[in-house]
Amino acid sequence: MKQNELIQLLPGVFQRTMRSDSMLAGVLAAMEALHEPSEAVLANLDAYFDPYRAPNYFVPFLAYWVDLGWLVTIPDPERSPGSAVSPPFPSGIARLRNLIANAAHLSRWRGTAYGLCQFLEIATGLTGFTVDEHLHPFHLHIRAPHQSERYRVLIEQIIQSEKPAYVTYKVIFE
Template sequence: MADRDAGTPSRRGLVPGLLSPAPVATRLPGVLQDDDLMVRFVSAFDDAYAPVHATLDSLAAYFDPWLAPDDFVELLAGWVGVELDDAWSSPVRRRIIADAALLHRRRGTIGGIVAALTQALGAAEVTVGDSGSCEWSQRPGGATAADPEPPAVAVRIAVTDPDEVDVRRVEALLEAVCPAHVAHRYEVVGLPGAGGAS
């Protein structure tokens, strides 16, 4: 279904040798099916329709992130609200899209933050702690009885090599998965025994 050259995106179009499951000539009136010129003329349409039939027959595969063509994976990401990172490999992109619904359900929770960072950074160990504080008011729009410490999330990311982690990507991901009203801070450290500096 897709023409794949190394380093170039896939393209859909004519597929040499692909037979149409519904040749146009069989749909002609009986009198025209005996006309050799007419049969050869309409067979040209079969070459154009065959990829359409093949696509429709395997349409479910286009909506499965594990089976979809690479260029269609980007479209799936937009549908499930995932912003793809250029640094992610195709298997990582597919895994993140497949797990998007679960991650969206857990977004803003400690488990959701850990899952999003672990998935995006690969084999990292992620620890998240929160201040446990909150602000409240007896009246809508009234003064809050603030805790001594405002709500905050502290994230510790342990990886094999901290120098390979792009902190801008970590910051962008934390902005996306942490509650908007909660401040966050993070540190990237080396795994114990992995030779990384903490």
């Protein structure tokens, strides 16, 4: 709120005696300055709910809303038990934004070969993931493009989360 708007909220006696060099004017100026950050956020509130427009620091919070918090939090052994930190997403914030935007579609296909391939492709930005599920019962061979080996930890984390619980797997980088 601007100073002139704040004055309108004061009792009439304060409004009539208001001077620009008074202590009250200083207090109102400080109030105006304290309200500015909140008003800036409220003016663009809709951007916080869009993964493509949200500020970078807010994107991990959005990931929790769509049940992808496990991708952005790792345990921190240096801090108290149960505490966690948000490391940078291995393939970049843009990939995390894409995962959040596609979360509903991905959850529909969770536990399927198609869903796993889609998840891996969106998370890494690479294509060419395939799942062989008929070689051995209850075992998956996931073939990944050789460029994706730098994301090995991320890929294994995704597979662990998205595969059916009773299935084992092996990742082959080709």
